Amino acid sequence: MIEVNNLHKKFGNLEVLKGINCQIKPKEVVCVIGPSGSGKSTFLRCLNMLEEITSGDVVVDGNQLNDSKTNINEVRTEVGMVFQQFNLFPHKTVLANIMLAPQKVRNLSTQEAKERALALLKKVGLSDKATMYPSQLSGGQQQRVAIARALAMEPKVMLFDEPTSALDPELVGEVLEVMKKLALEGMTMVVVTHEMGFAREVGDRVLFMDEGIIVEEGNPEQIFTNPQSERTKGFLNKIL
Amino acid sequence: MIGRFNWAGVVEFLPQLATGLYYTLLISVVGLLIGFILGAIFGLGRISKNKLVYFVSSFYIEVLRGTPVLVQAIWIFFALPLIIGYNFDSITAGIIVIALNSGAYIAEIVRGAVMSIEKGQMEAGRSLGLDHGKTMRYIIWPQAFKRMIPPLGNQFIISIKDTSLLSVILVPELIFQGRLIAANHFNAVEIYTTVALFYLVITLSLSFILRIVERRLDIQ
Ligand SMILES: Nc1ncnc2c1ncn2[C@@H]1O[C@H](COP(=O)(O)OP(=O)(O)OP(=O)(O)O)[C@@H](O)[C@H]1O
Ligand SMILES: [Mg+2]
Numbered sequence: 067m068i069e070v071n072n073l074h075k076k077f078g079n080l081e082v083l084k085g086i087n088c089q090i091k092p093k094e095v096v097c098v099i100g101p102s103g104s105g106k107s108t109f110l111r112c113l114n115m116l117e118e119i120t121s122g123d124v125v126v127d128g129n130q131l132n133d134s135k136t137n138i139n140e141v142r143t144e145v146g147m148v149f150q151q152f153n154l155f156p157h158k159t160v161l162a163n164i165m166l167a168p169q170k171v172r173n174l175s176t177q178e179a180k181e182r183a184l185a186l187l188k189k190v191g192l193s194d195k196a197t198m199y200p201s202q203l204s205g206g207q208q209q210r211v212a213i214a215r216a217l218a219m220e221p222k223v224m225l226f227d228e229p230t231s232a233l234d235p236e237l238v239g240e241v242l243e244v245m246k247k248l249a250l251e252g253m254t255m256v257v258v259t260h261e262m263g264f265a266r267e268v269g270d271r272v273l274f275m276d277e278g279i280i281v282e283e284g285n286p287e288q289i290f291t292n293p294q295s296e297r298t299k300g301f302l303n304k305i306l
Numbered sequence: 307m308i309g310r311f312n313w314a315g316v317v318e319f320l321p322q323l324a325t326g327l328y329y330t331l332l333i334s335v336v337g338l339l340i341g342f343i344l345g346a347i348f349g350l351g352r353i354s355k356n357k358l359v360y361f362v363s364s365f366y367i368e369v370l371r372g373t374p375v376l377v378q379a380i381w382i383f384f385a386l387p388l389i390i391g392y393n394f395d396s397i398t399a400g401i402i403v404i405a406l407n408s409g410a411y412i413a414e415i416v417r418g419a420v421m422s423i424e425k426g427q428m429e430a431g432r433s434l435g436l437d438h439g440k441t442m443r444y445i446i447w448p449q450a451f452k453r454m455i456p457p458l459g460n461q462f463i464i465s466i467k468d469t470s471l472l473s474v475i476l477v478p479e480l481i482f483q484g485r486l487i488a489a490n491h492f493n494a495v496e497i498y499t500t501v502a503l504f505y506l507v508i509t510l511s512l513s514f515i516l517r518i519v520e521r522r523l524d525i526q
Pocket of ligand 2: 106
């Protein structure tokens with residue numbers, strides 16, 4: 067589904083990604099962990115070209131991203147993204163937030179888009195919030211709407227960038243619950259997270275990133291109970 | 307003091323002042339409508355990554371903000387016809403002046419408002435597969451527009467008062483009429499005060515309308 071070969075990313079002279087290699091299979095749930103500034107967000111954002119790739123190959127669903135002939139808008143319709151700060155559209159109702167892209171990109175009729183949006187709201191447990199504005203919702207509710215909005219495009223992959231980091235602790239669970247449900251349904255997911263419990267329970271694989279490279283990867287059990295690299299050990303000691 | 311002025315005498319000139327009011331309004335409304343369109347185009351142009359578009363927009367904005375309206379009026383009414391070989395009547399010239407001048411200021415208002423929208427909004431739109439134009443149209447612009455309203459109101463008021471400078475190119479607007487009357491009847495204080503009240507009525511109505519628009523957008 068996703069194949070990354072020797073991905074480098076520079077901001078000016080600052081090299082943030084220093085040769086990332088990884089493959090993500092369909093239906094796999096990959097959690098990315100690592101210290102602040104290690105390049106996790108940048109890596110994720112390269113997967114849907116929110117960041118331009120400096121060098122290397124990124125192939126998503128058969129599309130070579132670092133090829134100027136690739137229609138990036140088309141690729142993005144297959145790759146949903148959920149942000150730490152939700153980024154809901156504040157001038158639109160919950161329903162309108164979800165309906166916008168299916169209507170304007172996939173050309174769904176209002177009726178179809180609305181049915182799809184209502185079904186997704188039900189799925190994330192917010193059927194009663196359809197006519198509200200984002201500012202009227204709690205953080206956890208906003209993030210669930212953001213997930214529904216991304217799902218409305220029926221993407222093949224979902225990228226999550228610390229989806230629960232901006233939430234009050236008591237609101238984290240409801241968002242993770244939705245993500246878990248999604249994983250169980252077979253969605254391919256790449257999740258940058260500090261929620262080790264989630265990584266352990268839901269993740270098929272964990273990538274530990276530090277200073278722009280993937281230092282260690284493996285199944286969650288292995289990474290959390292028997293890390294090989296000193297850097298991984300140090301990081302886990304600090305956060306667990 | 308007030309009693310020494312002949313306020314009742316103003317009444318007989320009200321029809322003539324009403325003609326002036328008509329032209330002031332005509333030029334303000336049409337000029338500002340075009341000015342808003344110009345402002346939107348050049349304001350977005352100034353955010354453009356395209357160097358040429360950026361340069362042209364900046365040139366337009368800087369030249370029109372940096373020169374007096376009075377001189378712009380003279381350029382457009384007297385000089386431009388010589389260059390392009392086509393004469394405008396003074397009203398058309400007046401509309402062009404107000405449109406071009408307000409457009410330059412509105413461009414900066416548009417640019418500021420669009421740039422004030424959080425980066426995450428554009429990213430959210432793009433990550434859903436909307437292209438740049440659609441994200442702009444459905445996500446960025448509606449939010450930016452709301453933020454433009456207070457500074458737009460300010461600019462509209464300034465431009466409405468700027469129409470008074472168009473008397474130099476013989477636009478028969480309020481000040482032009484006021485000057486005609488005052489010169490013949492030696493009642494400058496009474497007439498110009500009345501003219502000022504006319505302006506005040508226009509600008510207060512505008513403020514009122516904008517406040518309603520703002521409230522509408524808030525409720526949305
Ligand atoms: N647009 C940018 N311009 C310049 N430098 C950037 C930009 N975005 C990120 N960086 C730098 O790249 C490095 C990696 O940032 P990134 O956001 O990918 O880290 P992260 O692992 O997601 O950290 P965190 O856990 O804090 O979110 C940081 O040093 C950051 O300052
Ligand atoms: Mg990050």
